[in-house]
Amino acid sequence: xxxxxxxxxxxxxxxxxxxxxxxxxxxxxEIIVGRLDGATIPSDHPVVSCNIPPWSxxxxxxxxxxKYPRMLVERAQHELDGFIALLESFDxxxxxxxxxxxxxxxxxxxxxxxxxxxxxxxxxxxxxxxEIIETPxxxxxxxxxxxxxxxxxxxxxxxxxxxxAAPRPQLTDELFDAQFRVPEEGExxxxxxxxxxxxxDAADFVRAGRDLFVTRSNVTNRMGIDWLRRHLGxxxxxxxxxxxCRTPMHIDTTFVLLAPGKVLINxxxxxxxxxxxxxxxxxxxxxxxxxxxxxxxxxLTSMCGKWLSMNVLMLDEKRVIAERHHTGMLRALEKxxxxxIPCDLLHYAPFGGSxxxxxxxxxxxxxxxxxxxxxxx
Numbered sequence: 150x151x152x153x154x155x156x157x158x159x160x161x162x163x164x165x166x167x168x169x170x171x172x173x174x175x176x177x178x179e180i181i182v183g184r185l186d187g188a189t190i191p192s193d194h195p196v197v198s199c200n201i202p203p204w205s206x207x208x209x210x211x212x213x214x215x216k217y218p219r220m221l222v223e224r225a226q227h228e229l230d231g232f233i234a235l236l237e238s239f240d241x242x243x244x245x246x247x248x249x250x251x252x253x254x255x256x257x258x259x260x261x262x263x264x265x266x267x268x269x270x271x272x273x274x275x276x277x278x279x280e281i282i283e284t285p286x287x288x289x290x291x292x293x294x295x296x297x298x299x300x301x302x303x304x305x306x307x308x309x310x311x312x313x314a315a316p317r318p319q320l321t322d323e324l325f326d327a328q329f330r331v332p333e334e335g336e337x338x339x340x341x342x343x344x345x346x347x348x349x350d351a352a353d354f355v356r357a358g359r360d361l362f363v364t365r366s367n368v369t370n371r372m373g374i375d376w377l378r379r380h381l382g383x384x385x386x387x388x389x390x391x392x393x394c395r396t397p398m399h400i401d402t403t404f405v406l407l408a409p410g411k412v413l414i415n416x417x418x419x420x421x422x423x424x425x426x427x428x429x430x431x432x433x434x435x436x437x438x439x440x441x442x443x444x445x446x447x448x449l450t451s452m453c454g455k456w457l458s459m460n461v462l463m464l465d466e467k468r469v470i471a472e473r474h475h476t477g478m479l480r481a482l483e484k485x486x487x488x489x490i491p492c493d494l495l496h497y498a499p500f501g502g503s504x505x506x507x508x509x510x511x512x513x514x515x516x517x518x519x520x521x522x523x524x525x526x
Contacts, residue, residue, distance in 0.1 A: 164309030175515030188266035189251035275351035349373030451498035460503035
């Protein structure tokens with residue numbers, strides 16, 4: 150249930166927050182969907198290039214700071230419009246960020262950059278219950294990205310939501326390991342980020358009521374995880390998921406919560422025997438091999454790996470929006486008892502993701518519960 154906020158001065162009735170989302174599967178009522186307007190190819194800072202496929206990183210380095218080609222934007226926009234129409238056909242309220250010219254240069258006392266895009270609200274904003282948290286992201290080109298959501302967030306705040314911003318990072322050289330190289334298979338895991346200051350992307354976390362799951366990555370350090378753990382306090386527990394991905398960034402192609410007691414895992418990145426003990430009673434569903442992508446241009450420009458097939462959005466405990474191209478995933482979801490709803494968003498990959506990345510569920514119908522076996526943990 151939504152927690153009432155404090156009663157504003159001069160009024161009699163407390164506000165009821167329009168923000169209320171505790172997990173990934175309760176019935177969806179309101180969502181923020183990203184925007185392609187003004188999208189700009191990100192800078193070639195090491196924290197960017199180490200996290201995207203090598204072929205994309207090479208192209209991106211040559212074109213950094215320029216707007217995305219119109220052909221890429223138009224294809225993605227057509228699919229995004231269809232996705233929004235699909236959400237609205239299920240009576241889901243869709244909110245959008247402001248349009249921004251991301252080519253504009255900005256600066257701090259230590260560095261300057263152009264922007265990226267606001268296609269993926271899942272990264273810069275984290276919803277926990279009735280609270281929206283602006284996250285301290287590690288990509289310099291995303292430093293002010295959350296500002297494009299301020300119109301929407303201020304509206305939620307005026308209507309009763311809680312609004313928090315994590316400490317804004319300095320993003321100086323001390324945060325990044327100058328000697329970093331991507332670890333080879335069999336080598337100990339290492340990360341580009343130091344523990345100079347807390348940084349994290351919201352998309353490295355998924356929610357199951359009082360329990361959150363996180364992957365440490367090249368955009369989320371241990372200090373960032375500790376900051377969120379202390380901020381949320383003893384009412385929540387954060388469990389780390391070990392990933393074998395050599396270039397980890399965001400949990401939603403690695404470990405995806407589908408419903409109470411059901412989690413979808415990436416067989417390349419996850420060792421089932423090393424999942425947290427609190428999941429001992431859950432059904433662990435192993436994602437099928439993704440359907441290959443035929444288009445050469447899409448292969449070259451995608452900022453995401455092949456496991457974007459796992460990047461699905463739950464409408465409720467049964468209905469799930471999934472990429473139409475990935476027929477193996479659609480069949481697997483149906484076999485597991487879900488009702489997959491095919492939709493096109495394949496050409497969103499050059500802008501950072503698919504259905505889960507492109508959205509931020511703001512309100513789901515349901516209350517705060519516990520879904521894991523804490524005796525096992």
